[in-house]
Amino acid sequence: MNVPKIAEIEITNECNLNCVFCPREKLFNIGAMDYLLCQKIISRLSSDKYEGIYLCGLGEPLLHGHLMEIIKYAKRKGLRVGISTNGLLMDSKIREQFIDSRVDRVDINFPSLKREIYEKMCLGSRFNQVKRNIDSLLDAKSNIQVRINIVVTNLNLKEESKIIQYWSSRKALVNLVPFADRGKPANHFSSLRPKSSVNKRIFGYFCSANPVFCCSFLFDNYAFIGWDGYEYACPVDLNKRFKGKFFLSPLDALRYKEKRKLRFWKTKLCRDCRKMAA
DSSP states (O other): OOSOOEEEEOSBOOOSOEETTOOGGGOSOOOBOOHHHHHHHHHHHHHTTOOEEEEOSSSOGGGOTTHHHHHHHHHHTTOEEEEEEOSTTOOHHHHHHHHHTTOOEEEEEOOOSSHHHHHHHEETOOHHHHHHHHHHHHHTTOSOEEEEEEEEOTTTGGGHHHHHHHHHHTTOEEEEEEOOOTTOOHHHHHHHOOOHHHHHHHHHHHHHHOTTTSSOTTSTTEEEEOTTSEEESOTTOTTOOSEEESSOOHHHHHHHHHHHHHHHTTSHHHHHHHGGGO
């Protein structure tokens, strides 16, 4: 696959919201990555010729006490840096720090332009505050690429075209994300998931628009590293049952990934993910 080598680092899986489409309540262990460990991981990624890191996972990166130090360290190592946030904590101070530290991309989860639907989907958040934070980042005219992530469910499905039109007019990228169960109770899952034909279309868009993120977790060009420092199959493996040590020799790492490709493609984890488009 001719795509950049990217590492997604879950510097924390703690969060300040309780979004209805997020499966965080299924997590066994919650914590934050040690800063010195994060430095070691970034150094290894840089020496292994990775092109960038994406601070994401199943938590809110802005809750990490050393976020800005992590970003600056990665930039000094020559890596591009992206970050995914729910936007609630992205005030003027954070915005200026993003600009000063030369963050390359900021992804913000903002699933609806209607306050009542947004706050129903993102429990604990505040629509006006998050939208103001996004607008301020866009108005700053910095070199930061802004992308709006929209998890499409039955709650916001009818807004899809309006959301794309609005944020495109603000010069932001728009990313439609297919809704996946990932461990939610069956009744909750069935009430949120769009019809299969809708999810299939969105899943198709998701893969064509984001080749790096479309099931390349199993391959050499993409790594997912949990807050505990282990490398995992992918973020969908909520309780991180399948893990390997990140600091392997290059040959051992290659053998591990080849073994992982054969093992995981046959597991329920991968089968259920492929069924999203069925």
